[in-house]
Amino acid sequence: MKTARIAFLGIFALFVLPSCQTIQFYGQAVRGQMEIFQKSRPNEKVIADPASSPVLKKQLSEIQKIRRFASEHLSLPGNDSYGKYSDLGRKHVVWVLYAAPEFSLEPKTWRYPLIGEISYRGYFREQDTVAMADQLRREKYDVFIGGVDAYSTLGWFHDPILNTFVGYPDIDLAETIFHELTHRKLFRRGDIDFNESLANTVAEEGVRRWLKHQGRAADLKKYEGRLVRRREFYREIEKAKISLEMLYASGEAEAEMRSQKKEILSNLRDQFRELRRRWGGRGLDSWLKEDIHNGHIVSLKIYSEKMPVFQKLLIDCYGDLELFFAKAEKLKFPPIDRIQ
Numbered sequence: 001m002k003t004a005r006i007a008f009l010g011i012f013a014l015f016v017l018p019s020c021q022t023i024q025f026y027g028q029a030v031r032g033q034m035e036i037f038q039k040s041r042p043n044e045k046v047i048a049d050p051a052s053s054p055v056l057k058k059q060l061s062e063i064q065k066i067r068r069f070a071s072e073h074l075s076l077p078g079n080d081s082y083g084k085y086s087d088l089g090r091k092h093v094v095w096v097l098y099a100a101p102e103f104s105l106e107p108k109t110w111r112y113p114l115i116g117e118i119s120y121r122g123y124f125r126e127q128d129t130v131a132m133a134d135q136l137r138r139e140k141y142d143v144f145i146g147g148v149d150a151y152s153t154l155g156w157f158h159d160p161i162l163n164t165f166v167g168y169p170d171i172d173l174a175e176t177i178f179h180e181l182t183h184r185k186l187f188r189r190g191d192i193d194f195n196e197s198l199a200n201t202v203a204e205e206g207v208r209r210w211l212k213h214q215g216r217a218a219d220l221k222k223y224e225g226r227l228v229r230r231r232e233f234y235r236e237i238e239k240a241k242i243s244l245e246m247l248y249a250s251g252e253a254e255a256e257m258r259s260q261k262k263e264i265l266s267n268l269r270d271q272f273r274e275l276r277r278r279w280g281g282r283g284l285d286s287w288l289k290e291d292i293h294n295g296h297i298v299s300l301k302i303y304s305e306k307m308p309v310f311q312k313l314l315i316d317c318y319g320d321l322e323l324f325f326a327k328a329e330k331l332k333f334p335p336i337d338r339i340q
Contacts, residue, residue, distance in 0.1 A: 032124025040084040040160045059166050060085060066174045073213065074206045075321040076181040084160040092147030093164045095129035096122040099141040100294035103248045103257055105241060107298040108141060116190020119298065122148065144295030150176050152183035171207060171223060178206035186325055197306035198328060205314060232275055234304045240268040241297055265292045306333065
């Protein structure tokens, strides 16, 4: 889940979108991006600084190797980003909210200049996200808030490494960087499902190739197991999504739909418990604690809905990523059939 181009477009929007709420939103976006710029230092200076921890120096050096691999082996613009480091002093860089009506999985969308209609809203301050979420809940939306550790400015700026993700294990670092660089490589205006599913496909394939390149067979096997678990998780989400869509299209009275919705989501949590048991009693902690609702469902579908198409395309391109990107750019998806 990644915000995009919010700072650059904020300057433009202040002049063309006059509402008070719009000015406040883009104003905070500009301030947030400026904070990142002001706190950024070249990696070489951070590594040479005696005050920098050995762990930070090691991670920055590892990221340089990862971005070089992205350029040399994945047809990604690895040399154009992550040359600087910015410590924001907080856990997440932005907080993003997703919202859907109580009896619908059609997400609320917001329109942004140049990038089109997107199904999330991101803020650099958590309290701003919470305030917007409270407003939407009063309007009877199911709202999910998630912290975001990395995002792409899509080539408008040279994105720095942030303290919010620099401490990731190296496989997670590689997956994050490959994902964000894919947005920089190819981004389709107003099609968030396309963009995120594409980036996830490239990130997973990139990590596979990166581990193979390093001769880390054992880590590759573990990573493939992680991807299996990820697919199992998304399959359960998809089954619940189909059941909810059928329910919302049924014409039942609201009280009955509310009761059946609760049952469907309770069953989903039961399936997560079963997955956790099969996985050895680990994972899915937040999903077993939170009150799952439509906001959670719509926040996830954008990251996986079109992945099978991109995975097949990569196979059809015999793994040639440059050809893959060229063909992906021309892909046209038919409208998704909605249950009426």
